[in-house]
Amino acid sequence: MGDLARFLAANRAQVLDLLGEHLVLVGIAVGVAVAIGLPLGVAATRDRRLEAAVLGVANVLQTIPSLALFGFLIPVPVLGGIGASTAIVALTLYALLPIVRNTHAGIRAIDPALREAARGMGMTDRQLLTRVELPLAAGVIVAGIRVATVISIGIATIAAAIGAGGLGVYIFQGLAMVDDTVILAGAVPAALLALLADAALGRLARRLTPPGAPGGRADARPA
């Protein structure tokens, strides 16, 4: 541990750069995944056929090994190639499943009688979504974003293999040099980052879960 501390102190500027790259990779990927996954999850609650298709595809994406997915993407035009954009595409695909699934599950868990009551009062479909379904499912949805974020922080370390930067750079360097200290200089900050994000989003999920809402205890549903 002494070696690790010395290494981090000596390379502080570079550690912060890599940490910054890591945060950018994860931040963009999770942001895009929310932008795509939230509407998809909502749509899946509205249409049975879409439900099966969306959840099925998201499940399959999750099973592709991450290194293989990065590899597949390299020859793909526009989305692929060497560098951060490819990594972001791959991370986004991984982050989708928990977000889609929790959005879907959070809305499905709402008592149908409550939904009918809201309709009976004269809410339009949109008002039902924005005033009842999303607020009541918010805790479960954020729990999904939490899982997506933690997964992405881990997988983003592998993105260094295709030149996307991030804390994985140290891990791959350390592996090449057979130097545990350098490996740990990448792995330990990444792990701490994951724990931090987990705690912060967990707290947010609990705060957003209204009393009496489905999944009262912020339900993380690990992927």
Place this chain on the structure above:
Amino acid sequence: MAHLETRHTGAERGEGTPAVAFEDAGFALGADRWLVRGLTFAVEARETVVLVGRSGAGKTTALKLVNRLLDPSEGLVRVEGRATGDWDPVQLRRRIGWVIQEVGLLPHLTVRRNVGLVPELLGWERARIEARVTELLTVVGLPAAEYAARRPHELSGGQRQRVGVARALAADPPLLLLDEPFGALDPITRAELQREFRDLVHRLGKAALFVTHDLREALALGDRVGVMAGGRLAALETAGRFLESDHPEARALTATLDGGARGG
């Protein structure tokens, strides 16, 4: 244009137009599983009609035909003289106060927001909503200063039902639909709310269609009481004449009164 003319005629007829009229209305799941069938009766303006019957008799289905949560498979239901199919469902529902058992309040909103919900949907100004909410909470015996900021889970069952009634009245709808609103309450709170509800509805001049499985509640609240059995309206009598009805289902219900009284 045709719609506009219909509306004018309805307005001119005013008091004479029933608040709700069922005309041989039926609703079936799939091809021939009829939940209700052959319903023909009206709720006049300012009248309270209570439908009573056992679970599965079709009472709730009948209510949902009124606010277009369901559309009749055959026949017609008219609200203010106009077939429900000709109403925009959202507009129709905002003209009808809807009270249901327990789950109706939105758990993530305060009492104030729950009561002000329909006015908010109708686009009232904030100050007007606030004044209306304060007024209504006073009417149902829950002073706004004390209760407006609470969430539903911070209220007792009786208080929640009071909020439910206040919410149904918020936009001053001419018609109220009530589905077992007092079903989950203890007998004392229940009697109290029944009394207050009856006074309130008469004072405000609302028409109401009320559903319950409790005949005593039906007799206490209804100007007329209808018995539903097997999806049909078996009998419809004024509350006074109901006890003399010789329809078997009405007699079966009347027989429950003694047992009910002894059981508390």
